[in-house]
Amino acid sequence: MLIAAIPLLTLLRQPARGAAARAQFIELINDELGLAAALLGTLFVMWGVPVADPLAAIVVATIIAINAIGLFRENLSILLGRAPEPQVMDAIRQAVLSTPGVCSLHNLRAELIGPETVHTVLHIEVQRGLTIEAADAIATEVKARIHRLTNYGFCTIHVDPEGSQPPQTLHDPRTGELITGEPA
Numbered sequence: 613m614l615i616a617a618i619p620l621l622t623l624l625r626q627p628a629r630g631a632a633a634r635a636q637f638i639e640l641i642n643d644e645l646g647l648a649a650a651l652l653g654t655l656f657v658m659w660g661v662p663v664a665d666p667l668a669a670i671v672v673a674t675i676i677a678i679n680a681i682g683l684f685r686e687n688l689s690i691l692l693g694r695a696p697e698p699q700v701m702d703a704i705r706q707a708v709l710s711t712p713g714v715c716s717l718h719n720l721r722a723e724l725i726g727p728e729t730v731h732t733v734l735h736i737e738v739q740r741g742l743t744i745e746a747a748d749a750i751a752t753e754v755k756a757r758i759h760r761l762t763n764y765g766f767c768t769i770h771v772d773p774e775g776s777q778p779p780q781t782l783h784d785p786r787t788g789e790l791i792t793g794e795p796a
């Protein structure tokens with residue numbers, strides 16, 4: 613129990629814990645609980661109360677199961693690609709529109725692929741007649757600005773000439789229903 617407590621004390625001294633550190637922290641607490649149950653069970657068996665051993669095991673198993681459900685619920689929405697907070701979406705929109713050379717944006721989609729990592733897909737419109745090099749430079753700058761906001765997640769940018777955006781139609785993957793994209 614003392615040896616298992618050493619990494620626990622190290623983690624306790626960290627002020628901010630990420631998702632992996634939090635999972636490790638709960639895992640170490642579960643270890644301590646398991647060892648405590650074994651110790652108590654052994655002592656009670658020694659004192660002639662053998663039923664205390666399975667009882668201690670049931671109590672600890674319940675605590676571990678509750679911890680596991682908590683961790684699972686906390687991480688489920690992130691693993692399933694939840695959309696970032698509206699403030700993050702607004703910040704992305706603002707960062708894109710403030711980039712020199714960007715006339716407008718449409719079809720902005722974003723999903724979380726980690727606790728703070730965002731996968732962003734969007735279309736930008738640039739002035740007609742620009743060279744590919746100039747349009748590419750604008751897209752690269754947009755990407756850099758989004759990366760500064762979203763912890764270096766993935767970002768895909770499609771460049772359109774100004775005013776050419778066709779009416780976007782998509783099929784809902786679940787219902788097969790036709791849905792219209794976000795207007796420019």
Ligand SMILES: [Zn+2]
Binds near residue numbers: 718719735
């Ligand atoms: Zn487009």
